[in-house]
Amino acid sequence: MSGMGFREVLKMNKKEWERSLTSGRSSPMLTNLGVISPYPLLFGETVIKDAYLVTPAFHTPAFMLGISTYQETLTLTAGYYEPAIRKENVDCLLGLVAGELISCHDS
Structure with missing residues (x-):
């Protein structure tokens, strides 16, 4: 898409x-939302134990x-x-993805 203008991409x-709507099929999407923080976040004196970002829900047939x-x-x-x-x-x-990631970590 390099060199394409906004209207062309749109x-x-x-x-x-x-x-996708006609066929009922869509390519699954994968997004790396990134590292929130490698260190504990603080809100005042409160240490945040867990944090994660949630992907948006896309209308069917999309999946992210x-x-x-x-x-x-x-x-x-x-x-x-x-x-x-x-x-x-x-x-x-x-579960399958988590299993694959765990097997990579253990090896």
Whole structure:
């Protein structure tokens, strides 16, 4: 998309979204929401124990998996709409991804 103007990119995105709506299929999206902080955050005297960012929910058929990190803890979140995408399937996917990440860490 390098060298494309805003209107060209917008037109391309609209065309792809229409194709997704017509077919009922969409490429899954993955976003690295980044490191929130490698050190504990403080609000006054209160130390924040856990923090994570949540991916936005996209209308079906879109699906987004997001990753954020706080104090060396990686959190996976998913944005989707039921009933087109079932929670059980998302839980299964997150479990598989977590298992793969754990196996990489242990090796």
